[in-house]
Amino acid sequence: MKKNQCQKSCLPDNLETIAKGIIHEIRNPLNAVYAHVQLLEEEIGEEKENLYSSLMQIKVGISQIDGILREFGRFVRQTKPILRKENLNSLLNDVLRFVDAECRSYEIKVIKQFQDDLPEILVDANQIKQVMLNLILNANQAMLNGGTLTITTFLMQGKGKEKKDCVCIEVQDTGIGISEEQTTRIFDLFYSTKPSGTGLGLPIVQKTVHDHDGKIEIDSQPGKGTRVRVVLSAGR
Ligand SMILES: Nc1ncnc2c1ncn2[C@@H]1O[C@H](COP(=O)(O)OP(=O)(O)O)[C@@H](O)[C@H]1O
Ligand SMILES: [Mg+2]
Secondary structure, three states: OOHHHOOOEOOOHHHHHHHHHHHHHHHHHHHHHHHHHHHHHHHHOOOOHHHHHHHHHHHHHHHHHHHHHHHHHHHHHOEOOOOEEEOHHHHHHHHHHHHHHHHHHOOEEEEEEEOOOOOOEEEOHHHHHHHHHHHHHHHHHOOOOOEEEEEEEEEEOOOOOOOOOEEEEEEEEOOOOOOHHHHOOOOOOOOOOOOOOOOOHHHHHHHHHHHOOOEEEEEEEOOOEEEEEEEEEOOO
């Protein structure tokens, strides 16, 4: 089997098995708890306001735990990329169509600065779209009072001995930015500063980009905004 078409997950076998087992073992009782909460909800009814609102909080909590488990499940199941020649501009357009309604509702202006003649490069389209989506959602979530989202693509001519050309994608926002202390932790599994964040977005992004032999750079100014650059080799 060719290296880049290997379907195996990027985690060591035993770690993947343990992770899947834990997810399964937590989700089962969680579903049972949810079913009981629903029974209680019907029994108590909306008249008993305090009890009812506590039950609603329990339901929100259960949904959050379930969401984290689902995303973590996706993280451990990630497979090695299946590479095909793709145009990153058109992948980005797909993702931008998907988030269009959200951008409008947050009053986020979207600016596209795509290089027209970007060469096609070998990537796993679904995985790269997942990377783009995670970065754009983070950008949007940093601009809850509106702002500007600028998406840029360009070809970077190879420098140095190897002279390999790279295709770059930049996702830039005018949001709250990332402090220096946070910068050291944002790629940590489960690190999140958001009330209902999972802290899985950037670890997934980093793992996918590394699986594509690419790199990711973050440049941020607290209070002003953040620019994330993904660099992928154009000559693979
Ligand atoms: N564009 C951004 N602007 C500000 N903070 C960001 C941005 N992207 C990531 N972060 C910070 O990195 C943390 C981790 O991001 P991520 O792994 O996607 O998890 P989540 O989005 O679930 O919090 C976020 O909680 C946030 O503090
Ligand atoms: Mg995120």
